[in-house]
Amino acid sequence: MPYSDTVTIAVDAMGGDHAPDVVLEGVAAALKQDESISVLLTGPEEVVVPFAQAHDRCVAQPASEVIGMAEHPAQAVRKKKDSSIVVGCRAVKEGRAQGFFSAGSTGACLAAATLVIGRIKGVQRPALCSVIPSPIAPVVMADIGANADCKPEYLVQFARMASIYAEKIVGKRNPRVALLNIGEEDTKGSQFAQQTFSLMKEGVEGFAGNAEGNDIIAAKFDVVVTDGFTGNVVLKTVEGTAKGLFSALKETLNSSLKTKMGAVLVKNELKTLKDSINADAYGGAPLLGVNGVCLVGHGSSNAEAIKNGVLASADMVRKDIAGSIAEAVGK
Amino acid sequence: MPYSDTVTIAVDAMGGDHAPDVVLEGVAAALKQDESISVLLTGPEEVVVPFAQAHDRCVAQPASEVIGMAEHPAQAVRKKKDSSIVVGCRAVKEGRAQGFFSAGSTGACLAAATLVIGRIKGVQRPALCSVIPSPIAPVVMADIGANADCKPEYLVQFARMASIYAEKIVGKRNPRVALLNIGEEDTKGSQFAQQTFSLMKEGVEGFAGNAEGNDIIAAKFDVVVTDGFTGNVVLKTVEGTAKGLFSALKETLNSSLKTKMGAVLVKNELKTLKDSINADAYGGAPLLGVNGVCLVGHGSSNAEAIKNGVLASADMVRKDIAGSIAEAVGK
Numbered sequence: 001m002p003y004s005d006t007v008t009i010a011v012d013a014m015g016g017d018h019a020p021d022v023v024l025e026g027v028a029a030a031l032k033q034d035e036s037i038s039v040l041l042t043g044p045e046e047v048v049v050p051f052a053q054a055h056d057r058c059v060a061q062p063a064s065e066v067i068g069m070a071e072h073p074a075q076a077v078r079k080k081k082d083s084s085i086v087v088g089c090r091a092v093k094e095g096r097a098q099g100f101f102s103a104g105s106t107g108a109c110l111a112a113a114t115l116v117i118g119r120i121k122g123v124q125r126p127a128l129c130s131v132i133p134s135p136i137a138p139v140v141m142a143d144i145g146a147n148a149d150c151k152p153e154y155l156v157q158f159a160r161m162a163s164i165y166a167e168k169i170v171g172k173r174n175p176r177v178a179l180l181n182i183g184e185e186d187t188k189g190s191q192f193a194q195q196t197f198s199l200m201k202e203g204v205e206g207f208a209g210n211a212e213g214n215d216i217i218a219a220k221f222d223v224v225v226t227d228g229f230t231g232n233v234v235l236k237t238v239e240g241t242a243k244g245l246f247s248a249l250k251e252t253l254n255s256s257l258k259t260k261m262g263a264v265l266v267k268n269e270l271k272t273l274k275d276s277i278n279a280d281a282y283g284g285a286p287l288l289g290v291n292g293v294c295l296v297g298h299g300s301s302n303a304e305a306i307k308n309g310v311l312a313s314a315d316m317v318r319k320d321i322a323g324s325i326a327e328a329v330g331k
Numbered sequence: 332m333p334y335s336d337t338v339t340i341a342v343d344a345m346g347g348d349h350a351p352d353v354v355l356e357g358v359a360a361a362l363k364q365d366e367s368i369s370v371l372l373t374g375p376e377e378v379v380v381p382f383a384q385a386h387d388r389c390v391a392q393p394a395s396e397v398i399g400m401a402e403h404p405a406q407a408v409r410k411k412k413d414s415s416i417v418v419g420c421r422a423v424k425e426g427r428a429q430g431f432f433s434a435g436s437t438g439a440c441l442a443a444a445t446l447v448i449g450r451i452k453g454v455q456r457p458a459l460c461s462v463i464p465s466p467i468a469p470v471v472m473a474d475i476g477a478n479a480d481c482k483p484e485y486l487v488q489f490a491r492m493a494s495i496y497a498e499k500i501v502g503k504r505n506p507r508v509a510l511l512n513i514g515e516e517d518t519k520g521s522q523f524a525q526q527t528f529s530l531m532k533e534g535v536e537g538f539a540g541n542a543e544g545n546d547i548i549a550a551k552f553d554v555v556v557t558d559g560f561t562g563n564v565v566l567k568t569v570e571g572t573a574k575g576l577f578s579a580l581k582e583t584l585n586s587s588l589k590t591k592m593g594a595v596l597v598k599n600e601l602k603t604l605k606d607s608i609n610a611d612a613y614g615g616a617p618l619l620g621v622n623g624v625c626l627v628g629h630g631s632s633n634a635e636a637i638k639n640g641v642l643a644s645a646d647m648v649r650k651d652i653a654g655s656i657a658e659a660v661g662k
Contacts, residue, residue, distance in 0.1 A: 134575065135575060135576065135579035136575065136579075145513055148513060148520055148521040148522075148524070149521045149522055149523075180564060181564075182476055182479060182559075182560055182563040182564060189479055189560065190479035190480045190558075190560045191479075191480055192480075193479070193560065212564070212567050213563070213564040213565065213566065213567025213568035213569075213570075213571055214567040214568065214570055214571025214574070215571070216568060216571060216572075217568075217571045217572045217574075217575035217576075218571060218575060226564075227521075228513075229513055229520065229521045229524065229561070230560070230561055230564060232513040232544070233511060233512075233513060233543070233544040233557075233561060233564075233565060234544065234564060234565065234568050235544065236543050236544025236545040237544035237545065237547060237548075237565050237568045237569060237572070238544075238568060238572050239544070239545055240544055240545025240546070240547060240548045240549060241547075241548045241568070241569050241572040241573060241576075242572060242576060243545070243548075244465065244466060244467065244548035244549060245466065245548075245572075245573060245576050245577075245608075246576075248466035248467075248604055248607075248608075249580070249601075249604065252597070252600045252601060252603070252604045253597060253600075255600055256600075258596050258597075259596060259597045259600050261593075261596055262592075262593040262594065262595070262596025262597035263593070263597065264593070265589050265590060265592050265593025265596070266583070266584060266589075266590045266593035266594065266597070269583045269584075269586055269587075269590050270580075270583060272583070273579055273580065273583045276579075277576075277579075
């Protein structure tokens with residue numbers, strides 16, 4: 001059931017490379033921009049209490065521990081029960097918040113969300129989902145790293161969950177769903193891909209066949225489904241390739257007086273292009289299939305990205321993504 | 332033993348989207364540029380005989396059949412024994428040529444090379460290898476699609492074979508080899524990746540750990556090894572992302588009078604950048620592990636790319652890549 005009144009998002013004050021300052025700045029901006037959200041801020045008492053006192057609709061939820069980026073996710077979640085991530089997820093589990101947002105360790109967020117919030121009944125494996133930055137149109141991809149080892153039937157659920165996200169959050173009507181594979185034809189691919197293809201053909205609404213690597217950025221499909229190993233490699237490859245090309249472009253434009261003059265004339269438009277392939281607009285990667293909203297932001301998030309993450313989490317709560325997934329999986 | 336005298340390359344006159352015209356043009360250019368190569372041209376009599384008559388160091392090898400891009404590779408190779416691809420591979424098998432080059436169906440070339448030329452003794456699976464276009468430095472990747480399903484031990488051999496190619500053809504000294512994975516740490520990844528990591532750590536000279544998707548274009552390693560499914564997806568993702576960004580860039584530069592003026596000033600330099608990430612300079616993707624040279628060009632190859640392919644095939648023969656692989660695998 002969608003929420004019509006105030007939505008509470010638990011926010012990990014200690015998540016991200018520039019925490020807590022940038023997180024606090026982003027939370028303040030989110031609270032200011034959307035007056036129908038409130039924030040449950042988790043983190044060290046000396047960080048969260050003064051901030052909550054100074055801001056309306058913000059409640060401090062002290063957490064004495066922090067999970068670092070380099071820690072083993074599942075072990076850290078089990079050991080550090082009073083960490084900002086685990087405390088945030090517990091708030092969702094106990095209904096004190098409807099969503100959780102962190103720009104901290106992705107692995108720890110996945111582990112905490114799965115262990116503490118728990119899966120939606122019928123979901124075999126939650127999937128980490130992301131909007132791939134394409135200059136043509138946003139493309140939703142899952143799994144991008146929650147499940148390095150998958151069974152074909154998991155991908156059928158990934159497809160259903162990612163379709164709901166694509167439709168309700170990214171605004172795709174009747175999303176076209178594809179399986180990432182190494183050829184267009186039905187019979188192509190590894191044994192895993194072939195088995196998955198058969199299952200998806202039968203069980204996924206909007207299934208439109210195989211996507212190849214070059215079809216992703218070309219936005220030939222709205223949703224591209226794959227196992228978490230391939231998805232993680234592909235997402236990082238897209239980001240790395242875009243970053244590498246923009247940095248080579250910058251160097252090229254700086255290479256002579258003539259190119260520098262040219263650069264002045266195209267500067268604003270290049271900035272627009274660069275922004276158009278910035279996935280931060282969607283606030284982070286949602287973990288779909290857990291019993292509540294869990295959104296993970298980039299570690300490098302700035303205040304703007306944190307603000308987007310908090311607002312996007314509230315959007316997912318209001319649009320009842322978890323409820324739609326429960327319904328779709330129950331079918 | 333490297334060749335010091337004339338090298339004969341069997342060339343598929345019917346390979347590629349613009350065959351045979353573009354192939355003939357490329358072959359003529361290769362014969363002109365390198366006087367110590369000769370070409371055994373396979374294809375329909377009416378195509379290859381007149382061309383051979385008109386060109387020194389070119390011998391016609393009529394082949395009455397052609398394998399199309401859409402045909403099932405292994406079936407087509409078995410059925411069409413008088414196709415230009417099979418006839419070309421047979422010439423290598425029988426020692427009438429030392430290398431085979433085609434811009435035709437990759438699958439058919441792989442099947443024909445494996446079935447007709449045969450594997451080097453000790454090689455479990457030949458690997459398709461490619462130079463990934465990076466603006467920073469060329470990166471060698473294997474497998475990019477010959478083996479959709481792999482065992483961890485295959486990748487150890489892929490690493491050894493790709494290292495030899497990287498050293499002798501791409502000019503990397505003591506190549507740094509990485510396993511494509513979803514995290515830097517030794518214990519990351521799927522079960523397959525973890526098992527492969529252990530084997531590579533023990534058995535691959537120059538092994539430098541895990542590479543993530545974004546490390547490829549950053550040229551953090553000289554050789555990146557993965558299974559043929561992931562490699563094929565990644566290569567196409569890099570190509571698709573680069574293509575998508577350049578086309579968005581072109582549109583951006585054409586968007587107003589001001590940007591058009593800017594574009595004029597940076598045009599040449601952008602062309603240089605675009606060329607720098609053009610992998611065609613290496614002439615195509617070598618199938619490493621077969622008992623002779625087999626190089627597969629892009630279907631969209633122009634005459635320049637065909638010429639590069641023929642010259643690169645001869646280079647691989649002269650540098651005795653197959654002999655080095657036989658030695659490395661025998662270790």
